[in-house]
Amino acid sequence: xxxxxxxxxxxxxxxxxxxxxxxxxxxxxxxxxxxxxxxxxxxxxxxxxxxxxxxxxxxxxxxxxxxxxxxxxxxxxxxxxxxxxxxxxxxxxxxxxxxxxxxxxxxxxxxxxxxxxxxxxxxxxxxxxxxxxxxxxxxxxxxxxxxxxxxxxxxxxxxxxxxxxxxxxxxxxxxxxxxxxxxxxxxxxxxxxxxxxxxxxxxxxxxxxxxxxxxxxxxxxxxxxxxxxxxxxxxxxxxxxxxxxxxxxxxxxxxxxxxxxxxxxxxxxxxxxxxxxxxxxxxxxxxxxxxxxxxxxxxxxxxxxxxxxxxxxxxxxxxxxxxxxxxxxxxxxxxxxxxxxxxxxxxxxxxxxxxxxxxxxxxxxxxxxxxxxxxxxxxxxxxxxxxxxxxxxxxxxxxxxxxxxxxxxxxxxxxxxxxxxxxxxxxxxxxxxxxxxxxxxxxxxxxxxxxxxxxxxxxxxxxxxxxxxxxxxxxxxxxxxxxxxxxxxxxxxxxxxxxxxxxxxxxxxxxxxxxxxxxxxxxxxxxxxxxxxx
Amino acid sequence: xxxxxxxxxxxxxxxxxxxxxxxxxxxxxxxxxxxxxxxxxxxxxxxxxxxxxxxxxxxxxxxxxxxxxxxxxxxxxxxxxxxxxxxxxxxxxxxxxxxxxxxxxxxxxxxxxxxxxxxxxxxxxxxxxxxxxxxxxxxxxxxxxxxxxxxxxxxxxxxxxxxxxx
Numbered sequence: 166x167x168x169x170x171x172x173x174x175x176x177x178x179x180x181x182x183x184x185x186x187x188x189x190x191x192x193x194x195x196x197x198x199x200x201x202x203x204x205x206x207x208x209x210x211x212x213x214x215x216x217x218x219x220x221x222x223x224x225x226x227x228x229x230x231x232x233x234x235x236x237x238x239x240x241x242x243x244x245x246x247x248x249x250x251x252x253x254x255x256x257x258x259x260x261x262x263x264x265x266x267x268x269x270x271x272x273x274x275x276x277x278x279x280x281x282x283x284x285x286x287x288x289x290x291x292x293x294x295x296x297x298x299x300x301x302x303x304x305x306x307x308x309x310x311x312x313x314x315x316x317x318x319x320x321x322x323x324x325x326x327x328x329x330x331x332x333x334x335x336x337x338x339x340x341x342x343x344x345x346x347x348x349x350x351x352x353x354x355x356x357x358x359x360x361x362x363x364x365x366x367x368x369x370x371x372x373x374x375x376x377x378x379x380x381x382x383x384x385x386x387x388x389x390x391x392x393x394x395x396x397x398x399x400x401x402x403x404x405x406x407x408x409x410x411x412x413x414x415x416x417x418x419x420x421x422x423x424x425x426x427x428x429x430x431x432x433x434x435x436x437x438x439x440x441x442x443x444x445x446x447x448x449x450x451x452x453x454x455x456x457x458x459x460x461x462x463x464x465x466x467x468x469x470x471x472x473x474x475x476x477x478x479x480x481x482x483x484x485x486x487x488x489x490x491x492x493x494x495x496x497x498x499x500x501x502x503x504x505x506x507x508x509x510x511x512x513x514x515x516x517x518x519x520x521x522x523x524x525x526x527x528x529x530x531x532x533x534x535x536x537x538x539x540x541x542x543x544x545x546x547x548x549x550x551x552x553x554x555x556x557x558x559x560x561x562x563x564x565x566x567x568x569x570x571x572x573x574x575x576x577x578x579x580x581x582x583x584x585x586x587x588x589x590x591x592x593x594x595x596x597x598x599x600x601x602x603x604x605x606x607x608x609x610x611x612x613x614x615x616x617x618x619x620x621x622x623x624x625x626x627x628x629x630x631x632x633x634x635x636x637x638x639x640x641x642x643x644x645x646x647x648x649x650x651x652x653x654x655x656x657x658x659x660x661x662x663x664x665x666x667x668x669x670x671x672x673x674x675x676x677x678x679x680x681x682x683x684x685x686x687x688x689x690x691x692x693x694x695x696x697x698x699x
Numbered sequence: 700x701x702x703x704x705x706x707x708x709x710x711x712x713x714x715x716x717x718x719x720x721x722x723x724x725x726x727x728x729x730x731x732x733x734x735x736x737x738x739x740x741x742x743x744x745x746x747x748x749x750x751x752x753x754x755x756x757x758x759x760x761x762x763x764x765x766x767x768x769x770x771x772x773x774x775x776x777x778x779x780x781x782x783x784x785x786x787x788x789x790x791x792x793x794x795x796x797x798x799x800x801x802x803x804x805x806x807x808x809x810x811x812x813x814x815x816x817x818x819x820x821x822x823x824x825x826x827x828x829x830x831x832x833x834x835x836x837x838x839x840x841x842x843x844x845x846x847x848x849x850x851x852x853x854x855x856x857x858x859x860x861x862x863x864x865x
Contacts, residue, residue, distance in 0.1 A: 235770075301774055308781045315788055324799050327792055328806045334792065335721065335729055338785055342736045345778060346743060352771065353747035401811065460814050 265627025390422025408513025493562030
């Protein structure tokens with residue numbers, strides 16, 4: 166039996182779980198058991214999927230009885246299944262954390278019991294976006310996860326959350342409309358929305374039309390991924406949400422945008438037509454994002470800015486369109502999902518322990534709660550890219566690929582990447598020095614909580630445990646970086662080659678290389694033409 | 700592919716009005732703008748389906764050429780449902796804003812305002828470092844002038860630090 170036939174369950178299980186959790190809205194314990202159980206089952210299934218494609222290979226499942234060029238297909242390859250596993254590990258950890266928080270705070274009020282069903286729907290949307298091989302289905306996946314995220318963002322309906330939620334909803338809806346316009350245009354131009362079919366048919370269009378469709382898709386995904394000129398909504402809206410919600414948003418939602426950008430760049434519009442603008446955008450994202458982080462005094466906002474900044478690394482890897490660059494970008498996405506989420510979870514713990522997430526009010530946490538300090542220190546150093554950790558390995562891979570490419574712009578980006586890494590260290594060190602190392606009395610407005618010793622009752626074991634689990638998972642990415650990099654590079658090779666993807670969806674009889682190969686050589690031979698057109 | 704000019708003009712007008720409205724500060728107008736944008740996009744999808752034809756109900760006698768393309772209509776249905784859900788949610792949020800703040804305008808972010816107001820002078824980095832960095836109080840003995848300077852400088856930095864962050 167082909168394991169990939171089970172892949173629809175990665176979407177269906179969370180949706181069914183959401184329905185069940187919604188029915189159990191009055192039974193909090195049963196609701197918790199159901200949602201954690203369902204998510205664990207989904208994770209197990211996705212691990213099986215990852216193992217089945219571990220050594221390469223792409224499989225697709227046709228849904229609804231319509232054959233591929235017309236019907237919806239789900240495609241399982243190394244990249245999509247790797248993203249699935251990492252995202253579900255992270256969402257499971259956050260769910261356990263949120264459950265612990267709910268149990269500690271006594272979530273008896275009605276609004277909070279909506280959390281579990283909505284959260285599962287969010288996971289279903291993310292899985293759908295990762296798995297789908299159909300452009301409109303990708304739009305539906307985005308809408309599922311966005312609609313769930315609107316609800317999670319405004320959970321409880323307090324003033325600041327509603328204010329932030331409005332910005333978030335309006336920006337997301339505008340980006341979805343742009344995406345839908347792009348889909349309509351693509352359908353009008355080619356008569357298909359199956360991605361594998363598009364990969365063949367888009368290449369037949371003239372260059373101007375291709376560029377228009379390409380840019381429209383990238384702008385729509387760029388808003389979701391928070392790439393520089395389109396990133397201003399993110400630090401404004403994420404920090405006000407509840408800690409677990411911010412954590413899962415920071416980890417997953419922008420990466421779904423990055424994932425869609427990767428598929429656009431590799432499958433739909435291969436070649437290097439837009440590589441130069443993408444590299445410029447990547448550089449600006451890194452630098453502007455991290456400079457924003459340095460100005461912040463609230464840890465959540467600071468982390469949101471580092472999130473924007475580090476999206477730049479992934480776009481950089483993507484823009485190189487080489488196996489080394491793309492592989493490093495894939496690795497970096499996996500690393501960044503884990504690290505960014507664990508940092509936001511730790512910030513939630515800091516807020517509970519210290520009474521605030523502002524570094525003007527915190528102090529002396531290293532002495533008060535050494536465990537918390539350790540939990541913060543490891544992912545923080547990982548984010549900044551200090552040698553033993555996966556952040557360092559990912560950045561090293563990107564920088565090596567950049568040096569290998571050797572164009573002046575790539576070298577500028579390599580320098581920019583190093584500077585961003587150092588500035589991240591500076592931003593993180595600022596948090597460390599103020600919140601953890603200085604005496605509580607030195608804080609500008611110390612919270613009285615900082616005077617009481619011990620963590621008893623303040624930090625529930627489930628919350629600390631799930632955070633620690635995620636931190637350990639992040640360290641495991643370092644320990645198993647070798648095999649992980651192998652899979653990442655393998656997936657990059659498959660994605661750049663495209664033929665495995667297209668064959669698995671449309672059957673082996675479809676002729677891919679004559680369409681893909683001349684396209685690449687054409688671009689290689691006539692860079693001057695492209696420059697003149699641009 | 701024949702083009703329906705009326706549809707295109709309607710679509711253009713809807714896009715123009717929608718974009719104008721989402722640039723407003725009032726939330727209700729933003730919502731109306733989003734609805735117009737969604738509907739304009741639906742018309743765009745409809746027009747990609749090509750010429751108007753028969754409803755795609757299969758019968759053996761009909762020439763396949765005379766059918767309308769059913770796929771854009773399926774896409775429109777999906778997008779109508781999605782925009783319906785988003786509109787309902789936005790209405791909920793707008794009502795909540797009204798309940799909380801008695802206005803339906805987008806508010807400024809407090810933290811953004813704080814960062815914008817922060818002077819380029821940073822108390823921690825830019826303040827004049829006191830000459831005497833030890834934690835012990837400066838002894839009042841010594842010549843009159845340096846003592847005065849010391850005594851005014853140490854409390855000064857403390858106040859600027861507080862003032863800068865407040």
